[in-house]
Structures are given as structure tokens and as C-alpha cells.
Amino acid sequence: MSRPRRRTSHLLAAVLLPAFAALPLQVSAQKPAAPSAFDWLQRLYQATGKLSYAGTFVYQHGHQSESSRITRIVDHTGTQERIELLDGSPREIIRIGDEVRAILPASMTVRVERGASTRPLLPMLPSQLTDIASVYDIKKGETERIAGYQAQAILLAPKDAMRYGHKFWADVATGMLLKAQTFDERREVVEQFMFTSLKIGQIPRTDLRSRFQNLGPDWRVEEAGPPGASSEIPWVLKSAPPGFRKLTEMRRTFAGNVEVHHMVISDGLASISVFIEPDGRNKPNPPPLGLSRQGAINIFTRKVDNHMITVVGEAPGACVEAIAAGLAPRTTALAKP
């Protein structure tokens, strides 16, 4: 080799060798394996906490079907959402942080619901995601195009008859939920949510503005007291279907000053609310005893020990019934009804 070439070849080696040396490291850092179904599920849950978006969706539950427009902004001030129903009277659902309001123009009513001040809408904790795998088979489904986005389907098949099946479609790029179906014990869809148009990203705050400003004195605002911490817990859940455990509990005051104990239990995906209150006659229209159903929600009520137990959740009737049966008064502490 002539001198210039040797220099060139040395130069080349000096440039390329480090690159080659780095290459194997890069290759090992990039996992060639595709994300698992479980990875997709985690991503799905995490995306929601962070994304701002606006779009139109169709929500079908039982025999109701509504188109709505949604605007959601997540920023340093927290999360704000506005849902505007596009069919029928222009009802709105506004969520600011922990408070949810429903504005119902036909009856000129605003209904307000608050959570406990320190607790935001329930986030799904990573440990709960792990529990999910013990009671659901999690599988990847097909890829599909939904509202112009490429989506990956994730199927959660229940391992027993105590829960519903779910299918979620996540945006391949962001992990956002684009479509969701809930299947009952007969493998029939009881609930479906699907975006028909969607924009993810920067959304102008003006889109959050309710069309109902300056409500007049004719309007009525209904508000339950915010839930308080549960002091004495007079009831225990002695048994529950597999995978279900208590997440939280609180005291609530319902319309008519009824004090109710509210317990939330979950299997990581489905959540069930248990309400326990003294069996009085102060409610004008008490819920019927036994099982009722609307779409994906089952409700079971029973009377125990001068108390009324109401179990509500997106789970089969057998499940809410089993949970209602698993409640018993705590034998040690004596709680005044």
C-alpha cells in the first residue's frame, strides 16, 4: 500500500472501529421481540394519564347508544374533560380534577359528584396489573384501523364465570385506548366504546368551555356530600370470588341524608362497589331486592342484620351476588346502625 492509502485506511479504521465496537451494544439494547400482550396492557393504562385529545366517540351500553364529543386536556394543572352528548338534549359531563358534573338542560339540573379530596380518579397501579394475569388470559389480537389510527387489539378472556371479558384496541403509536368492548358470560357484547374521529396532542383550552354559562336561578344543583374517611368499619368481606380484593372504602352521604358505607373491591380490571347502610325507610324509592341489570352493570341487594347491602359493578350477576353473600358484620366491634 502506498502511504496515502495507509493513512486513509488508518483513518477509516479510526472512524469505523468505534462505530463497529458500539454496534453490538446497540443491537443487544434493542430487543427484537415484539411487546407482549401484557406490555400492551400496561402501555394502555399509562397512556391515559398523560395524553390530551379531542374527538368523537360512540358509546353503546345495553340498548342505549350515544354519540359524544370529548375534549380532554392533561397538563400541569391536572386533568380536565368535557363530554358533550350529540344526540338528544345537549347534556354535558364536565370533569375537573376530582369533581364530575353532569349538566342536564331538559330538567335544568346539575348533578355534582366529588371524590375524596386527596384521591384522584382511581389510577390502575402496577401491582393490580399483575393480579389481572391470574384471573384473565391476556392475548394479543389483530391489528386494525380505527378512526384513522393503526390499533393493536388486546383480548382479556376471563378464567371463570365471575367476570366479564374485555377487548381493548390501543393506538400503536401512543398506546391510547381507541375502542373497547365488554363481553358477558354468553360472549355477547354488552358494552362498546369506540372513537370515530380523534386528534391526539395539543388541544386548545377553549374547547373545554361548557356551553352552559351563567345558569339562572331556575336551575337546580344536586350535590352529595364529599366522601369522608371510614372510621369504624362494621362489616367485613369474608369471602369473594378469586382475584377480588378490597381497594378502598369511605363514608358517603346520599340524597336524603342517608349515611352509607362504600367499599370498592377489584380484581385488577373489574371493580365492584359495595354499599352498606341501615335499613331504614328514609329513601322514597329503595332499590328492589335481588338482582337488576343494565347493560354491563349488575346490581344485587340484600338485607342483613337490619342493614341494606347493595352491590354494584361491571361483572356477571353471579359475581355481585357472591360478593353480597360474602359480607358479614364484624363480630368484634359494635357499630351503631
Place this chain on the structure above:
Amino acid sequence: MPNVAMTHSSDDRISALADGELSENEASAVFAKIGVDAGAVARWDSYHLIGDVLRGTGAAGIDRAAFAARLAAEPAIIAAPRRARAPIVAAPSLRSGRTWLSAAAGIAAAALVGWVALPNFWSGATGTLAQTAAAPMTPIKPAAMTASTTATAAPVRPAVVPIAHGVDDYLLAHQRYSSTSAMQGAVPYVRLVTEEAKEPRQ
């Protein structure tokens, strides 16, 4: 089971409506008739009961007399043509091989029954609906589903077991912890905001 005059032509139309086989114009005509004719309401109910028995979906808990009286008093509720155009087409996966029209008519028919029977959860008012006792759900053995069972656009018939008025507090308190709230935020609350009647409640 109420007496059913199977040979009357209007009954055939009611049956056809129940099975989602009428066109939009025909459907609205039948709805108008149901609105004013308590006898037609009874026949409508019976067709659905027949359908339910065939599909094994259990008995109804709706107070028929109150239902008929309410329909007679408020014909404005029957917005059938609009309901018939409900965007069910956005969900083709609900049932395969179904035409949009039969699905829409099914939704329209079921919405008529369901809308009046299900209370307005958040109005807090006492409606004029008779208090109904929900029928306990018996274990359902899937009946032999023939290809002709096209009546329901959605597979389940919750209108058959209506939720009584006193339940709204529980549903509202539960929504926050509802399964997919973590992913969907306020979307599950849409369940609770059923269509309101045209006149404000007291």
C-alpha cells in the same frame, strides 16, 4: 301471557317491527299506533315476551299498565324516526351478518321500551313510572339461536329488568371506580345520562 290476535294485519306489523323487519316509514307508523293504542302496547309486549322465551332471556318486570298509560299521555316521546337513524353502523362487530336497517329498527324499538322504563338517573325527581320489582335473573341456558332472531340490535335486553329509581345514588358513586375509568376518565358517566323527557321534572 295476554291474548294475541295473530291474524290481524297490524299485529303482523308490530311483530315485524319487533323483529326489525320494517322500513323506517313503516316503523314510525307502528310507533305512532303504539303510542295511542293500549291494546297495541299489550301486543307489542307479548311479542317481546315470545321473543324472550325463544331466546331464553327471561321475563319482564315492567309494569305494563303504567307503561301504556305513560305512552298515551306523552306521545312526544316517540321520536322513532330519529332513533331509527341511531349510528349503530359504527359497531358492526356486535352481530355479524346483520343489515343496518334491521339493527336500527331493533334499537329504535328497544329504545322506545327502554327509554321510558329506565328512569332519568340524575333528575332526582319522582317519575310517574310505577315502582317495579326487578325479576331475579335466572341462570340462562343459551337457547338454540336461529338465524331469524334478529330482533335485538344489542344482544342483551336490559329493558326487561329495569333499574328502579332508588339506585341512581349508587350508580353515580360507583362510576368513579368503574373498571375502565382509569383508561377512559369521565366516559363511563355517559351511561348514567339517559335521555330526558321533553318537559322538565319537578
